Amino acid sequence: METVKLNNVLVSEKPDGIEGAGFFATSLDKVVGLARKNSIWPLPFATSCCGIEFMATMGAHYDLARFGSERLSFSPRQADLLMVMGTIAKKMGPVLRQVYEQMAEPRWVLSVGACASSGGIFDTYSVLQGIDRIIPVDVYVPGCPPRPEQIIDGILKIQDLIGNESLRRRNSPEYKAMLNKYGIE
Numbered sequence: 001m002e003t004v005k006l007n008n009v010l011v012s013e014k015p016d017g018i019e020g021a022g023f024f025a026t027s028l029d030k031v032v033g034l035a036r037k038n039s040i041w042p043l044p045f046a047t048s049c050c051g052i053e054f055m056a057t058m059g060a061h062y063d064l065a066r067f068g069s070e071r072l073s074f075s076p077r078q079a080d081l082l083m084v085m086g087t088i089a090k091k092m093g094p095v096l097r098q099v100y101e102q103m104a105e106p107r108w109v110l111s112v113g114a115c116a117s118s119g120g121i122f123d124t125y126s127v128l129q130g131i132d133r134i135i136p137v138d139v140y141v142p143g144c145p146p147r148p149e150q151i152i153d154g155i156l157k158i159q160d161l162i163g164n165e166s167l168r169r170r171n172s173p174e175y176k177a178m179l180n181k182y183g184i185e
């Protein structure tokens with residue numbers, strides 16, 4: 001699915017389907033995916049410098065609102081994308097994990113920057129060497145720090161995942177087994 005320009009406004013193109021005079025038919029998966037991917041509510045879990053890059057991403061110049069993600073949520077219960085940006089100390093690990101567990105399904109995780117993804121330059125006893133040791137991650141954004149363009153690229157990749165995800169995936173044995181590996185019910 002791509003965006004098209006209509007009266008100078010970018011709109012999402014309709015999903016694949018069958019159409020004729022006065023009707024258009026497609027699958028429920030595609031319609032739900034289209035709505036979800038263009039209305040992501042991110043929870044910014046920003047602990048250090050990568051968070052500053054995210055602030056730039058939300059500003060007028062880069063304007064994450066263009067992708068339907070301008071509504072940040074600081075409540076996990078009203079968020080569907082956890083964006084982890086910054087160094088995560090081991091003491092902070094349980095807090096991050098609790099935030100993830102409080103989010104309702106479907107939820108996605110974007111790991112922004114080297115620190116969140118691998119501990120970055122902080123190869124030390126006190127820093128978690130990647131958030132995927134405690135929660136599942138959907139997309140990793142490289143860089144130290146990643147530029148706002150890279151963060152937007154990560155959001156676009158998350159949008160692709162959301163738009164193509166089957167509605168049955170979250171109830172599948174494979175998905176439950178993956179969560180169980182993290183000790184999450």
Ligand code: SF4
Pocket residue numbers: 048049050051085086087113114115116120121143144145146
């Ligand atoms: S990856 Fe670099 S810029 Fe981002 S939080 Fe770590 S040290 Fe800071």
